[in-house]
Amino acid sequence: MNEPVDYLQINLLGAAEQQRRLEKVRAGMRRDSIEHALVSSNANLYYLTGRVFRGYIYINVATGSTPLYFLRAPLHLRGEGVNTIGRPADIVPLLAETTCGAAGNVALELEGLSYANAMRLARVFGLEAPAADISPALRAARAVKTDAEIDMIRRSGLKQVLVYQRIPHCYQEGMSDIELQIEIERASRLEGCLGIFRCAGGEMEIYMGNVLTGANADTPSPYDFAMGGEGMSPSLPVGANGTIIKPGAPVMVDMNGNYTGYMTDMTRCYCVGTPGEEARRANALSADICRALAAMMIPGTEAKTLYAKAEEMVRLAGMNAWFMGHRSHAGFVGHGVGIEINELPVISPRSRDILAKGNVIAIEPKFVIPGTGAVGIENTYVVGDNGGVLLTDAPEQIAQLD
């Protein structure tokens, strides 16, 4: 902890933390019969080294083996295993020197690399097609956070809570949803929010998050986020659309919590004046569901039982029609979060995920009530031995904006 950090070391995690993460990846590699792999997506480079660089990291399934780095840009980084390459083909002779030499069956990130790039890389190794996919092993490893990762997420949560406390000060009478959002963006950025919102898969796009009020909440979005919104342009059809914030209408704020490269995900509702009875009831139910699901976050629990519990509570309250949308319904009530916003486990009816200690899960039971708008909260929890531990600890009732 007290060693000075050498920022030019390729591995910013320290040897022990990196091996901890690699051992988890290796468990997946053994399960998938993968001997070795080449990783190059920014999210996974960050996971394995604590930094984004331009190049590749080579990992071997052998326990304790040291990764190799192939840097494509002269970044002046150093450390054991660092090589500089001009093009991907340079990896092959370098690998042959340092390892067994049989690089042919190397696994690639087939969920992250484009088809064209995966084929180019496979051909470099003399293959007609990629030999195996390292993505599932990485995805599974990243679902179970180490203590160091949980610490990063906890730090993001503390910052996000600070910013959310300032939201009423961001409001001025007559503002639209987007105007309020812009002030929250500024407050977030001044608190250290990195702004970038990493989503795995390339289909989901969002800028800094979502502020929804009024009927706009009921506009379906093409993206697989819990809530929709028309957005400000058909080129980015999600979120705020310029609706003026009206007295009595809830304003749902779900903004970017990426302060450390790891994010928390948090939603709270606000209102000018007093929200209606229905909105308050839905918001209280949302908070109750969060609490109930957090209590169920015991290692070994099936993720789908959390969804079932949420659905049951909603049914008993008679709010099914509004749950996770109204004109269009999201198919989940929670999701893993970390470097990206859509990590494992998924809390959905057909999820096959089993909760494990160290999962970090955002729970977002939200309602879209016709005539009222979007209501509900979202919290991020880390799964511990005795249930979920809250990382976004802030008042949950609908807060007054004015």
Add this chain to the structure above:
Amino acid sequence: MNEPVDYLQINLLGAAEQQRRLEKVRAGMRRDSIEHALVSSNANLYYLTGRVFRGYIYINVATGSTPLYFLRAPLHLRGEGVNTIGRPADIVPLLAETTCGAAGNVALELEGLSYANAMRLARVFGLEAPAADISPALRAARAVKTDAEIDMIRRSGLKQVLVYQRIPHCYQEGMSDIELQIEIERASRLEGCLGIFRCAGGEMEIYMGNVLTGANADTPSPYDFAMGGEGMSPSLPVGANGTIIKPGAPVMVDMNGNYTGYMTDMTRCYCVGTPGEEARRANALSADICRALAAMMIPGTEAKTLYAKAEEMVRLAGMNAWFMGHRSHAGFVGHGVGIEINELPVISPRSRDILAKGNVIAIEPKFVIPGTGAVGIENTYVVGDNGGVLLTDAPEQIAQLD
């Protein structure tokens, strides 16, 4: 122009404009012997329909044929050719009904789809691997903008110029680079900037742009942008790093110009007090290079000759060592821009691109001067019959911040 827009029509472009774009894509399909294709990336959906939706657009090489749409989410969109599907496999029987039935050799976006997704989609059509790549045809079509697209880019340019005029008002004494950037972000957003910064390929990540001052400009970044910077976190190592803005030190501002789904790219330099002689000389040279390259933007010109011209001007001025970086040099001086920041043509020494009327090109001759920092401007031009027409028309000298 005066028809009311039906926002639930899948095609927001109008039939004529869509056919205009499709004809350009078809030229590439014929060149690549592609009969038909399925397109699903957000950038290309936006190009072909004027909106992002969740699903696929099917296009046939036959001139004037109508595209088919396969929507994966119930977005309540309508129009000729709209189908709703539950999963990709549902496309096959629907295609068989409406077209020749021989869907087997359908081309996919192999530069955009992940390997895993491309293989899943290929299998849906009974293929062992994707039959062909529609990405080059789309990339080539998108490089030559239609008048409607140029109008969108022009509108972004007008907004971006307005925001840049306000930058001196964003500055307060003692600010750091990131603090100034946050105020510019806010000013941009209030002017209608959509925030999202689309880059093709998945390797490049940036939030809202880049503000560089002092020695930070000389920190290499792993991303393929013209300028580097350490950034605020090793998870996003580019741009501002918290350097305090000092009197006499240039501040280079290169912020997001996406106001319409289409972007301009624009850079200007600012300074507290008076910049040094060297900085002023480099900035004036940058503006001269922009002007010289714009004059060369005649349809039929080889893109690489523009790079050669820039290099020659830099050499004659004795500024080679600082051109496009100092410790690390970017390998280009300009690039196409539109829906994404890295479109064709590329203005680099080995580019094989030939300029065409309707290309929209950002030219960014920039210098990193040791002891001074980053200096230079960037303008966006549309290639016309008589040379490049400026879309980011604003004063080019180093502007005073205070």
